[in-house]
Amino acid sequence: MLAFDHAGKPESGERLDPVDHDDNSVDAVIDHIMEHAGLTRNFVQQTARIPNALATMDERGHRVIYYNPAFIREISSYGSPKWSQISVILHEIGHHLLGHIFEYDQNFKARELEADEFSGFLIFRMGATLQEAQLVASEYAQNWETPTHPARDQRLAAIARGWAKAQRITLHERQMGEARVKREMDE
Numbered sequence: 001m002l003a004f005d006h007a008g009k010p011e012s013g014e015r016l017d018p019v020d021h022d023d024n025s026v027d028a029v030i031d032h033i034m035e036h037a038g039l040t041r042n043f044v045q046q047t048a049r050i051p052n053a054l055a056t057m058d059e060r061g062h063r064v065i066y067y068n069p070a071f072i073r074e075i076s077s078y079g080s081p082k083w084s085q086i087s088v089i090l091h092e093i094g095h096h097l098l099g100h101i102f103e104y105d106q107n108f109k110a111r112e113l114e115a116d117e118f119s120g121f122l123i124f125r126m127g128a129t130l131q132e133a134q135l136v137a138s139e140y141a142q143n144w145e146t147p148t149h150p151a152r153d154q155r156l157a158a159i160a161r162g163w164a165k166a167q168r169i170t171l172h173e174r175q176m177g178e179a180r181v182k183r184e185m186d187e
Helices: 025-037 069-076 083-097 108-126 130-140 152-186
Strands: 044-047 053-057 063-067
Touching: 025 044, 025 069, 025 083, 025 108, 053 083, 063 069, 063 083, 069 083, 069 130, 083 108, 083 130, 108 130, 108 152, 130 152
Parallel strands: 044 063
Antiparallel strands: 053 063
16 A cells, blocks of 8 residues: 555655556546536546545646545445445545645645535535435544544534535525526516
């Protein structure tokens, strides 16, 4: 297993070796997420011998989401449609979209919570319940803080904040749409 520095780079110049994996499910999940976000993908995904998933830049400066296919298969069995898989990939996409891979200020925990909140926000927009949005964090996040990651309760709260924010916005959008239809009918 590779060791990583606090910026998510392999220590000692080690490379993230690809793992044989013929499952296109992560590619399909990313396409599905990007479609819901209304964005074009500006990163690639690659299997790697890492514990779970990681957003970073490769040695050529390309944005990459590395993931462990065994971990993705394991969490894919939780719920349907694969909300746990979507949640993990959304979190990593959040790191890319929020610019975290360019920040080296040692504020790792804050960036993790921002990515968790982003994941909670967009997964609501994709149709997940709060329980589905939080499932992976409730099962896999540590109860304690580490130098790079907040404790489970902080992560669950961040996901819930993002989910609730999306819920409020969706309600507001619905109300605005209903008001627009009423105005159009009155004309």
